[in-house]
Amino acid sequence: MGPKSFDLVIGAYTTGKSKGIAVYRFYTETGRLAYLSQTDDVSNPSYLAVSANNKFVYAVNENDNGEVSSFSFEPKTGKLTFINKVPTLGGSPCYVSVDKDQKNLFVANYSGGNIAVLPLNADGSIAPAVQTIKDSGHGINKERQEKAHVHTAVLSPDEKYVLYTDLGTDKINITKYKGGKDNPIVPAKPAFVNVTPGYGPRHLAFSADKKYLYLITEMGSSVIVYDYNNGKPKQKQDISLLPDGFKGATGAADIHISPNGKFLYATNRGDANDISLFAINQDNGELTFIERRPTGGKGPRNFVIDPTGKYLLIAHQNSDSIIVYRLDETTGKLSQPVNRLEIGNPVCLKFAPAM
Template sequence: MKKFLILISILSPVLGIAQKKPVFPKTFDLVVGAYTSGSSKGIAVYRFYTETGRLAYLNQIDNVSNPSYLTVSKNNKFVYAVNENDQGEVSSFSFEPKTGKLTFINKVSTLGGSPCYVSVDKNQKNLFVANYSGGNIAVLPLNEDGSIGAAVQTIKDGGHGPNKERQEKAHVHTAVLSPDEKYVLYTDLGTDKINITKYKGGKNNPIVPANPAFVSVTPGYGPRHLAFSNDKKTMYLITEMGSSVIVFDYNNGKPKQRQDITLLPDGFKGQTGAADIHISPNGRFLYASNRGDANDISVFSINQENGELTFIERRPSGGKGPRNFIIDPTGKFLIVAHQNSDNITVWRLDETSGKIMQVVNRVEVGNPVCLQFAPAM
């Protein structure tokens, strides 16, 4: 019997045993965060159809100040959104996936100005917020009813970078949990560092500096967003000012730089502002957005052995200011939020080559800057 099981294990990739593609629902909710200085008034929810790429408006909640980044809880019951303003706040909402209805629960201080990123652990114990102008990361506990408690910890970064206009002090941009949730990593555009903390939970000081406590990148690059490979062995950083992707070997909270690859074509002279980075569900391709005069999405193939990137193509994003984008869970579509042209575009992807094919849908939304998927139950 044991020999038979070993033989099945060896032959399963050939026979197709345990190699079935995951079954996805036909619809998801697309939750859209936006700046409310223009025509948007809050958070909108659209139904996304995975067979066609169609978006259909469901619902929205108004009177939410600058929900520029948001996240959906693991149990799909709550949405948390930063309020990117000078005083710094984060709001919680109950969420009904069937209708897309959001109901305000509460709002608390993030103890830092201009919060621009929020994440939540899988057990829904804590929120992690990056305060851009405050230059710090804040940890806020969550209650069972989805409400947010007062911040229990902040860590403020010090220092500056070579760009006197944009790196005069710390500017924390993300607060990302490692795949195993043993670490919280936060990028600092102002000091050109990825800071690394251990996440130990508990009510007092849930995060503590790791050893090493940070890794530095090329001065003036301005670290922005992070993504991890599907096998969790590689970490990718997009640099806003450097307009590049830096590849790190990742092992238990210890990143080691392997590669630095540009997003720009040879001879490019215009303004840039690299923004977002995501990996395809099949783990074979990486996508990165660039704003300014570029307004494009770069596509790279991922070496499955060492995580290194090879450039495939660069495509116009379909609007101005592609601050944020997302790949649908089926891997068939890439959806881009354009802050400066008030629209969201849905692109079909070639799952074999990774290339961006054609626009299949476009909706008008005021100043969209964050997209998150939630199963439509």
């Protein structure tokens, strides 16, 4: 039996009601949330990573100068204690990931247009960056793609590769992860795959069997399916998130696969403010559209599925709320909301075992 409760760690923009990172206990029997703790005066912790040993939380500080902060974490109480903060060597960091052995952090600097690698010390503190890789070029959209805009830094399931999306140049970049002290990542061969011009690649998700890679495109409002083999994605499907004839503003945001591997979910912002559900073909990884429904708020930038697969929680940046939906594990469909948390500008949700 797994745990019946988890800690929900919430990152937010601090330009509104939020002051930093909040932690709530989440109960899987009912979908209830109970407040545990909050950090004070942590600037724009817009994306978080929890270490595999559950002892540390890392948060980007999405500001012009660009920093990343480390915290010790006590799962029983939800308490976060600040350790240190270092520059990310690029502006507006918007994504952070950590390897299972807790040797390095990988940070995507959006306005800096680069990925940075920062070593970790045994006490959870972050050492100065040892490597950056900066993209060059631009895309066809002169307003959004005037230069590189790196959006993610995702480890492959076997941690042999780090993939990072570039919204500005319409590429998924692929690097081998060596793990050494000098140049921990090196461009793979091929070093990137091109995405349809103007699509603006954003977030990635791997299938449970590691055979398929799914990309959500922010500006294209689509999901692209790739066969994935040892650092080599090969496109096989491009499926839209938009209903026929949709003319409003969009901004596709987040993508996740259900723990049972049967369903994929993707959110869209702008005038859409909805979540799309797809069935995953277990033989070839391709997607079949099931339904599209409103998320119940504005700006569904991030969402998370609880580890039991019973609930899906959506963070609404522009309406200051997190809404909890029950999931039907057979059909993948969302129920009516079972809970709602009012919280300022939530933009990142991470679960950790409440040990």
